[in-house]
Amino acid sequence: MERLTARLRLRAWQDADLDPLAAVNADPEVMRFIADGSTRTREETAAQLERFRGEWRDHHGHGHGAFAVEVRSTGELAGWVALTVPAFLPEILPAVEIGWRLGRAHWGRGYATEAARAAMEFAFAEAGLDRLVSICHVDHHASARVMAKLGMALDRTTTVPAHGQPVRVTAITREQYAAGSHRA
Numbered sequence: 749m750e751r752l753t754a755r756l757r758l759r760a761w762q763d764a765d766l767d768p769l770a771a772v773n774a775d776p777e778v779m780r781f782i783a784d785g786s787t788r789t790r791e792e793t794a795a796q797l798e799r800f801r802g803e804w805r806d807h808h809g810h811g812h813g814a815f816a817v818e819v820r821s822t823g824e825l826a827g828w829v830a831l832t833v834p835a836f837l838p839e840i841l842p843a844v845e846i847g848w849r850l851g852r853a854h855w856g857r858g859y860a861t862e863a864a865r866a867a868m869e870f871a872f873a874e875a876g877l878d879r880l881v882s883i884c885h886v887d888h889h890a891s892a893r894v895m896a897k898l899g900m901a902l903d904r905t906t907t908v909p910a911h912g913q914p915v916r917v918t919a920i921t922r923e924q925y926a927a928g929s930h931r932a
């Protein structure tokens with residue numbers, strides 16, 4: 749499951765990840781465009797961490813879930829990149845979403861793109877997926893730039909039923925990935 753990039757390690761979750769992940773989820777600026785914009789408590793983050801671990805156990809053989817993203821030079825948890833089913837947006841199912849969340853201290857360094865490229869390679873080369881989507885709030889321009897760098901193209905704009913937020917859905921197929929659109 750572990751993937752290495754030039755600067756990052758995508759790895760399994762550890763108990764020691766709870767506090768740094770809780771700090772990411774408690775930052776209003778990080779959470780601004782996530783769901784309804786609410787921050788998460790430490791208890792909610794602990795439940796999220798267990799879900800992340802469970803995805804790998806439950807999908808063993810399907811081969812997807814959320815990777816912890818660690819900065820190789822420091823060992824610090826930067827956040828996560830995930831390959832998960834976007835159940836919150838039923839109109840696009842069946843689908844697997846590539847998504848990411850990094851702590852603010854790690855923004856603006858290209859880490860989200862670097863981690864997502866490694867996860868995308870994993871999705872198509874090892875997990876056997878044929879298509880990935882990525883979803884972000886229409887005003888989340890930083891995530892939209894990452895999606896573009898990954899070679900993802902607009903599929904639709906829509907509204908998330910649970911909280912009414914407008915989102916952009918982008919997509920890339922295995923064929924588009926193989927043709928090199930992710931190197932844009």
